[in-house]
């Protein structure tokens with residue numbers, strides 16, 4: 001690299017705080033897009049598990065990153081809620097969701113955002129255009145579930161029925177979403193069989209189907225051809241659910257789009273530069289195929 005290039009290259013230093021994030025593809029996605037944009041980008045994993053630290057270390061880690069000149073941080077399990085009291089400002093959607101996955105350090109302030117929901121929304125708009133949101137069933141009411149349900153209702157879902165093995169969790173998310181989206185009908189539980197018979201779409205937001213937790217999150221017989229199926233699991237990209245749905249002719253959306261677009265939105269927040277979403281998508285697919 002010539003001295004002139006070196007001088008003109010803006011640097012970006014970001015990272016991810018979470019537990020068990022050794023396999024995260026975020027460093028590769030962000031660093032490659034930074035390189036493509038002519039930025040010198042470094043994305044560090046700050047893994048509580050690998051460091052042997054409890055989640056209560058979060059305030060110190062945040063302060064350390066800020067003092068060391070990080071431009072921002074992604075935040076993941078188990079810190080997405082715990083980080084909120086440590087921030088100066090929240091975007092409107094992070095406030096509504098009560099969860100932050102992206103923090104920008106700017107002008108002495110820590111500003112929290114949530115790009116999980118916007119990532120799913122964009123992936124859905126792109127991958128399932130025109131899909132009917134009349135009657136949506138969602139499995140999983142955890143962290144990802146809260147974000148994708150918010151996205152589905154923002155996209156105009158008329159009726160959303162949540163199921164979770166932890167029934168209280170599904171019920172409290174339904175109450176919260178109903179308050180936020182009064183024009184829709186949001187409910188929890190009941191009969192999965194009859195909800196699925198009437199459903200126009202299925203969103204899957206439990207960890208079932210991940211490489212370390214293989215299998216189907218519901219009996220395959222409950223799928224039907226008129227249904228679209230959106231998965232949030234993206235490792236592997238083609239889950240048992242996506243394959244079963246495609247076999248019977250459903251329109252499908254893998255979790256890869258959400259993974260990319262949450263990174264696309266975070267990249268923009270960290271750098272102020274518009275990333276090339278298609279390039280980032282192609283890169284993720286290449287990473288997942290390795």
Ligand code: NAD
Nearest residue numbers: 140141142143144145164165166205206207232255258259
């Ligand atoms: P979580 O632990 O917060 O929530 C999972 C929920 O699923 C829990 O409430 C649990 O009770 C419920 N559950 C588990 N098995 C179930 C079943 N068979 N039926 C009904 N409910 C069931 O986890 P999370 O952070 O929400 O993550 C869920 C999945 O989403 C993970 O696989 C994660 O990798 C994926 N994820 C993907 C993206 C993406 O960008 N594509 C982003 C975030 C999370």
